[in-house]
Amino acid sequence: MDIKVLGSGCAKCKATTDIITRVAAETGRDITLEKIEDMRQIASFGVMTTPAVIVEGKVVHKGSVPSHDEVLAFLG
């Protein structure tokens, strides 16, 4: 599963990658996680608030650190 976290390197963005990594490890899902900090790329996804999470090219979450349950939901 291809996951991208968009955000310009703030503390919340790091917390977002951390929780995704943790939930993926707990549930044994195979993910590739990529952090995108370049503003041009972030803008190209059309999100207005960061951190945002992209799963398989689709925006699934934005504007906050997702909760454990939210991550479970979008890892499906």
Added chain:
Amino acid sequence: MSADITSSHHPAPRPDWVWHLGLVAFVAGWFAIYRQLPHWSEWLVAQLPVERASHTGEALAFFFYDTPKVMMLLTLIVFAMGVVRSFFSPERTRALLAGRREGVGNVMAAGLGVLTPFCSCSAVPLFIGLVSAGVPLGVTFSFLISAPMVNEVALVLLFGLVGWKVAAIYFAFGLGVAVVAGWVIGKLHLEGWLQDWVRDIHSGATTPGAVAADHLTLVGRYRQGMEAVHEIFGRVWLWIIAGIAMGAAIHGYVPQELMLRIMGSGTGGNWWSVPAAVLLGIPMYTNAAGVIPIVEALLGKGAPLGTVLAFMMSVIALSAPEMIILREVLTLRLVGVFIAVVGSGILAVGFLFNFLI
């Protein structure tokens, strides 16, 4: 408003009525404690081995009363604003502002800047999101000026420490500066001074990345209010304590004559004190939480309101870190225009109040 939505996330959901009742109990308890604060702080100072009338006693009384007062006010108002903001999102703001004419657009943008959830770390994607959707540049700037400047933390601190009149003046003139500065920038037609790549997105119209519309329950909104309290406190509590301690020191120790000599007093004070206050405010990196306790102490020592307002607005609206963030999407020339226009607006407010009062 059913409890089913929350139960899918949480194994043992509290029924809605528990939340509503909890909120009522919290607000009632809040008012009961708030009314007792002056007694408790005096009692606390009386227990300490210092003379109440001494400099130290004065400073301590100020610190022990203002710290819990401000913290309590913040908790209540930030919670309420968190609930209100759950009705607004950047996407909704964009939809409201897209294609809006200048003038009306600037006024709406400044107002929405107060209500839309905003974090300066998202300033760049927000800026691009607005401009690419056809929100005029000047209208976008009105939003970007008012969002950090006119925020509930600043207003609560002003209300709690200085009084409702100065809070109301700050609110009205903060919005005024945002509307006028945005309008002026719009009139200058500086779209060509955006960074090239931003202009490309502008013309290319990216697809808005929409997440399935989230319909929040009332309890969900309470939760957002609580998250806002949690987040803002995590960010500002240290600033507030440092600011109030600083303010307490000014209260207790800085002689009034010194302040008056530096800042000038009332009408006809040093004319240069206002521009000096604006310049001094730009490199200072503190937020509303850190600067307002100091402002309160300065006012208490007789510093003129216009100079103090100008200093406060400059610190909050023209901070160096925000310039660096904006630099990513604006050319240096446009950042310069932004500083000049907003700075002039703040100067005007400063002179106006020094002249009036």
